[in-house]
Amino acid sequence: MKNNIAFKPLTLPNGVELKNRIMMAPMTTCSGFYEGSVTHDLIEYYQARAGEIGTIIVECGFVDNKGLAFPGAIGLDNDEKIEGLAKIAQVIKEKGSKAVIQVYHGGRMVEPKLIGGQSPVGPSAIAAPRPNAPTPIELTPEEVDAMLDKFGQAVRRAIQAGFDGVEIHGANTYLIQQFYSPNSNQRTDKWGGSRDNRARFPLAVLDITHDMVKKYANQDFIVGYRFSPEELEVPGIRFDDSMYLLEKLAEKGLDYVHFSMGAILRPSIVDTQDPTPLINKYVAMRSDKLAKIPVVGVGNVINQSDIDAAIDNGYDLVAVGRACIAYPDWINRIEKDEKLELVINSDQREALKIPEPLWHFSLVESLIRDVNLNVKKFKPGSYQEKVNDESYEFLINVELGKDFIKDMQLVNAKEFDYEVLDNFSVIKNRIIDSNSPHVDAVSGATTQCEAFKKAVTKAMAKSNKAAILAEGGDPNDKSYDIVVVGSGGAGLAAAIKAHDLGANVIIVEKMSVIGGNTNKASAGMNAAETKFQKLKGIVDSKALFYKETMTGGKNKNNPELLHYFVENAPDAINWLDDNGIELSGLTTTGGMSVDRTHRPASGAAVGGFLISGLVKNINKRGIEVMLDTSVTEIVTENNKVVGVKVSEEDGSIQIIKAKAVIIATGGFSANKEMVEKYRPDLKGFVTTNHKGATGSGILILEKLGAGTVDMSEIQIHPTVEQTTSYLISESIRGGGAILITQNGKRFVNELDTRDKVSADIIKLPEHYAYILFDQQVRDENKAVEEYLSHDLVIQANTINELAQKLAINSAELIKTIERYNQFVIKKQDDDFGRTTGMRHPINKGPFYAIKIAPGIHHTMGGITINTQTQVLDTHKNIIQGVFAAGEVVGGVHGANRIGGNAVADIIIFGIQAGKQATDYING
Incomplete structure (x- = not known):
């Protein structure tokens, strides 16, 4: 090896000897408990990577419960955390590595949803320059002093937990960097203004760190400082600013400084014409005093050549990130001169002791390679x-x-x-x-x-x-076992199931984006008698689920399809879970009497979460997806499917050969002419659907002789923001929201079926209403953050203030809410008979309202199928080799769809279509 020096000891300024110059970089694992305490998985994760490596820098611990910048962060914010942190320090030290932990506060980079909807804090009330960033509350001078004490107490806890040192996190645009930045710090007191004033806070953090070390530790305790060398913002931190601060810090005493960059030899991100690596500038500019403090390089270090480059360019220590996740024994491999590729086989999570949240973190998930991955062939x-x-x-x-x-x-x-x-x-x-x-x-x-x-x-x-x-083939000669038309939830589920049963599958999507209307789904997925209900002690039955769905559909539902739907819903929940898509959160929707609407535990909207998970499964399996490609015809010979005719974006036409076709193209809510044909009374209504919901699959299948059912049964959703056509999720009402008129009164059972609630809104003189809720509902429904980011929400600190903003009589509104709150307490709605979603009184500010009215949401009618998802012709005969699933199908929902049943529909029948199509081609 060229630079053996990296594997030799290094003595820090405080006299502590590190056995080698390799560190494990601090990396977010998102694997702590919700309140920041340490999990067993975290202990195992660090234990597996300790030993040969000289120093492990444990991920940042927040110093205050308003300071966590990501979910699953660990805390240094109270003494109760010391016991768990001590276990991490112990397992690292027992194996012979030094244990250092970062201390930080996220400042204005903290998302309100991570701190109970509160506003984050910062040096100034200036939002970060990123989309939808919250405006922080400026810390008062007294609060700045208190914040410094919190940093000091966090250092004390790190010492008492047995760590060998702390790394002050002055990087990544977190609070310490925010104080030094002229962009985020525009104070006029002693903490802001000049560069010296802005440097006061990081220097004060170092001072209080030293105070705690003197009081509770000894001179062997390591104190490092991490910094981001530049900011893109104008004004912002420039490299000479960083050098100025580092010199000031060096005068007070540090044991190392740690660049925070994505590549060890990264040049300036500000002066993009200068290719000089910043480490070269650092070495040239530093004083003799700063030169005595070891400097750590980090960023994309994988192989020996990366270590060589770091040492040759002036780094004293090298921090290794993702390579340590993929290879817990990384140093051993490097010492054996192995050439490493930064990948993790999909079956190795448990063996590598990678916690589940970290496994799904984007930087790690990108490394995962399915052991059966099929990769498309390209001409380089x-x-x-x-x-x-x-x-x-x-x-x-x-x-x-x-x-x-x-x-x-x-x-x-x-x-x-x-x-x-x-x-x-x-x-x-x-x-x-x-x-x-x-x-x-x-x-x-x-x-x-x-x-x-x-x-x-x-x-x-x-x-x-x-x-x-180039290989002498015909690129237009495409042949597959099964063509899946449509890339929403039903199409993706069908493709995954068929692939896993051995079929060669391609997905054809007419839009530029995968996901279809499923991307817009918000509430969740209904199922009864599931493992997640049982874990929460929720008593439910398939019989009740069937009854309530049939009642909601006005008894027009196809009984056979509905029985299959209800019976197979729990298995569909399990199938998703087996494929890494966990819907363990539970709520309710209109027409349901039990919490059976399954959604992400985080409270996030189900649609994006579901599509993201399904697409990851598509990628892992190497299933081909053709975007911007429209299927215009199913091609048959002798009444047998032989392929589909497609039109690509450039206008070219080709035939894709196939033995079976699955149509999963969704409904027709975005086709105004088609809607008006079957329901003239809905002319002019906005739709919540994406623009691709045009009923193309129905038209293709009708050409083939397919029958249709319930085409005039078109559902309007009661809570749609009219200027953007944004659907306000039923989970908001299921979480405790109410509907009020412009007069400030309730007028309906908010969780009655969608058709009834919509009809009552239309009957109002103003033809609109407001959905009103408080902070408790927001905390439990992440969809609210999306509504806020799109400026759909009116917000106020009090009911009286909200009433003024809505031009509603405040006394009337207060009276309405007080009356509703009494109903919640006694669990009996004397006015409208509401029995579900009465989770808590509306009494915790801030308070929120969204103006809504009905919009076209779902077309219950569509193609006729049987329980095997086989498409039936107008005489109810099976059309061989053609299957359909999702909203393109009619009969499942009858005259009205219950919220949460659409997602269940697409997954249940999508899985079935994939299975049945595969059985057909193998028959």
Whole structure:
């Protein structure tokens, strides 16, 4: 090995000897308990990685319960945490490594939902420059002093827990960095203004750290400092600012300083014309005093060559991140001269002692490779694509290797601001790491991210065709066992099930985005007698579920389909869970008398969560997805399916050969002409559906002779924000919200069936209402954060203030809420007979209201099928080889769909379609 020095001891300024110069970088695991205490999984995780490595830097511990910047963070905020933290320190030290823990406060980077809906704090009341960032509350001078004490007490707890040291987290735009930044700190007192004043806070944190070390530890206790060298913001921290602060810190005494960067040799992100690595600038600019303090490099260190590069360029210590997750014995492997690839086999989580939340964290999940992954073949080269979102045109170069996505460059990057560039960087990394364009978008930048992903999809299609031509094949000669038409929940579930049963499957989607209308689902998935209900002590029965669904559907539901639906709902919940999609949270919706609506435990909207999970399963299996491709016809010969005719985005027509077809194209709520044909009374209503819900699958199947049922049964959803067509989830009412009129009065049982609630809103003189709720409902429903981010919510600290904002008589509104609260206490609604979702009084501010009215939401009618999901013709005969699932099908929901039944429908019958289509082709 070239730089054996990295594996030799290093003595820190305080006299402590590290057995080697390798550190495990601090990495977010999201694996603590909800209140920040240590889990057994965390202890095992650190224990597995301790031993050969010199020092393990444990992930950051928040110093205050308003300071956690991510879920599952661990805390240093009270003495009760010491016992658990001591277990981490103990297992690391017992194996011979030094144990250091970061101390931090997230400041303005804290999401309100992580701290009970409260506003975060910061040096100034200035929001972070990112979409939908909350505005923090400026800390008073007294609160700044108190915050310093909290840092000191956190250091004391780290000492008492047995750690060998602390790393002061002055990076990643957290609170300490916020105080030093001229962007986030615009105070006029002694803590702000000049660079010296802004440096007071980080220096004071170091002072109180030293005080605690003197009082509770000894000179062997290690004190490090992590810093982000630059900020993109204007004004913002520049490299000479960082050097100035580091010199000040060095004068007070540090044992190491730790760059926080994504690559050890990263150049400036501000002066993009200068390719000089920042570490070279650091070495050239530092004083003799600072030069005596070891400097740590971090970022994409995987192999010996990366260590060599770090040491050669001036780093004294090297911190290793993801490689330590993938290889707990990383040092042993490097010492054996192994050449490592940064991947983790999908069956290795337990063996590698990786906690479940960390396994699903994006930086780790991107490393996971399914042991059975099939990779598409490309002709290596660079492919330039032009794509657009709502505002911009992007020119993107996509570089492909033989069987992988190698790189992406935004050719016209200079035309865009840092937010666009950041979004591109995030999506680029997700795509390259997962070797697929089908990755989650950045929150708040969906259309932009979809454009980036589309460039990759188009490049892959061109390259794949070129690779086939180079081998003498015909790129238009596509042949599969099963074609799945539509990429919503039903189509994805069908494709996954069919693949797992051995079928060769392709998904064809006419839109540019995977997910269809399922992306918009919000409430959850209904099922009775599930393991998650039993864990929570909820008594339910399939018989009751059947009865209430039949009643809600006005007894028009197809009994055979409904029986299959109810009987197989628990198995569908388990199937999702087995595939890493856990719906363990429970609530209720209108028409249900029991908490049987399963949703993410976090309270997040079910749709995006479900599609994200299903797409990850599609990626792991290497199932091909064709986007921007419309199926125009199912091709048959001698009454037997032989394929589908498709039209691609460029207008080219081709036949995809197949033995069976599964239609999962959704309903027709976004097809105004079709809606008005069957329901003229709904002319002019907005729809909650995405623009692809045009009924194309119904029309294709009708050409084949398929029958339809209940086509005039079109559901309107009662709570739709009219200017954006945004659906306000039924889980909000299920969580305890009420509906009020412009006069401030309730007028309906809020959790009656959707048709009845919608009808009562339409009867109001104003034809609209407000959904009203308090902080307790917000805390339990993450969908509210999305509504807030889209400016759909009116918010006030008191009911009186809310009434004023809504132009409602405050006395009347207060009277209405007080009366409702009495009903909640006695669990009896004397006015409207509400029996469910009365979880707590509406009495905890802030208070919220959203103006709503009905909108077209679901088409209960559609193609006729049997319980095997086989499509039936107009005479109820089976059309061989053609299957259908999801909203394209009629009969399941009758005259009215119960909230939470659509997601159940798509998964239950999607799984069944995948199974039955596979049985058919093997028959």
